[in-house]
Amino acid sequence: MKFHIVVASLFVLALSACGGNGSNTASTNSGNSSGGNSNGTATTTCTIANTHPLIALALTGGAGTAQFSNGGTTLAYSGNLSGTLNLVQDANAPAPLNKACMDSTGNSSTSMRTVMQSNGALGLSHTVVNGADQPVFLMDTTALASNTNLGALQGTYTVLRYQHDTGSTPAQTRMSYATITIDNLGNWSMCKNTSTCSTATATGTFAAHSGSSYAFDLSSGGLVRATAFMVGAGANSTLVVTENDTGGGGIVTGMWLGVPQAAWNPLAGSYVLNTTDGIQNPLTASQQNLIVKSQNIPLTANTPITGIATASVSDGTVNYLISSPAGLLVTGNNSGNNFANGPAYFSFGVMP
Numbered sequence: 001m002k003f004h005i006v007v008a009s010l011f012v013l014a015l016s017a018c019g020g021n022g023s024n025t026a027s028t029n030s031g032n033s034s035g036g037n038s039n040g041t042a043t044t045t046c047t048i049a050n051t052h053p054l055i056a057l058a059l060t061g062g063a064g065t066a067q068f069s070n071g072g073t074t075l076a077y078s079g080n081l082s083g084t085l086n087l088v089q090d091a092n093a094p095a096p097l098n099k100a101c102m103d104s105t106g107n108s109s110t111s112m113r114t115v116m117q118s119n120g121a122l123g124l125s126h127t128v129v130n131g132a133d134q135p136v137f138l139m140d141t142t143a144l145a146s147n148t149n150l151g152a153l154q155g156t157y158t159v160l161r162y163q164h165d166t167g168s169t170p171a172q173t174r175m176s177y178a179t180i181t182i183d184n185l186g187n188w189s190m191c192k193n194t195s196t197c198s199t200a201t202a203t204g205t206f207a208a209h210s211g212s213s214y215a216f217d218l219s220s221g222g223l224v225r226a227t228a229f230m231v232g233a234g235a236n237s238t239l240v241v242t243e244n245d246t247g248g249g250g251i252v253t254g255m256w257l258g259v260p261q262a263a264w265n266p267l268a269g270s271y272v273l274n275t276t277d278g279i280q281n282p283l284t285a286s287q288q289n290l291i292v293k294s295q296n297i298p299l300t301a302n303t304p305i306t307g308i309a310t311a312s313v314s315d316g317t318v319n320y321l322i323s324s325p326a327g328l329l330v331t332g333n334n335s336g337n338n339f340a341n342g343p344a345y346f347s348f349g350v351m352p
Helices: 009-012
Strands: 054-058 064-069 075-078 084-088 102-104 111-118 122-129 134-142 154-164 172-182 187-192 202-208 216-220 224-233 238-245 254-261 268-276 284-287 287-291 295-298 309-312 317-326 329-334 344-350
Touching: 054 122, 054 154, 075 284, 084 122, 102 216, 111 268, 122 268, 122 344, 154 317, 154 329, 154 344, 172 344, 254 317, 254 329, 268 329, 284 295
Parallel strands: none
Antiparallel strands: 054 064, 054 134, 064 075, 075 084, 084 102, 102 111, 111 122, 122 134, 154 172, 154 254, 172 187, 187 202, 202 216, 216 224, 224 238, 238 254, 268 284, 268 344, 284 287, 287 295, 309 317, 317 329, 329 344
């Protein structure tokens, strides 16, 4: 994927599930989070002040839980995700990366980051899934809507979706954008890669997930295809879906991130994004531009649908962005703009 020098490092998320080389691994040790990193440089512990249980969703569809401990210097995963990150600071990081933490087994040029928003609702980290380091989306359980209230899901959402599909040979990765509408009874319909459609691309229902207070089952065609969560409320809400669909002749896993459909109007400022391309640069978003170091990249707002901004590159690839006033920024693209089979790249970030 080409996106002009350093811009590629922010928009390109070379997904490990697609054969990307995860150059960092989540530490499996616990306890001491100071000392030296892989470059032999002295490190200082990094703390995140959030003691609540978290829902943790890996980009390839793995779901589990996580929690900070040891005064906020350790992040440990459980459930269907595993691993422990011992958090250290990066003394050379520019703002806002200096508000994020590294794993002690990584180094400043390659390690993905761990960060929570100042209000604690959303965050990001990483862990090993199927032998490769994967970005992880974090949600504070105290910010999640109760699944006894299907009306909490009601609304129209602009969504970016990453999917890894094993139903073809070789397996495919792809990105798509969509409009998803949900009524107060949990019925949903989707228009994929378009703003409206005379016949919905897919339809289904949401229902409370058994054994959980806040997870929803997303069903279609009589099968549960994914698990969903609603973070926050109103304009600040985020629809988060972890897909594990076994009903189509293969297994489709991935993540969908959606925001209430409204005109592109990002919370202006700098975001921390997790990538696997080995470069960590903050990205500054505004109404009409993205700023990466000295580069100022123009955006086209509300194209191809309301709530998406696009940035085009020389090979015809279009980068798609959604944002939320809650301080979330998501990017996705397909090389050559090929939505049928990708390959797809995806990233997500938060404003600390």
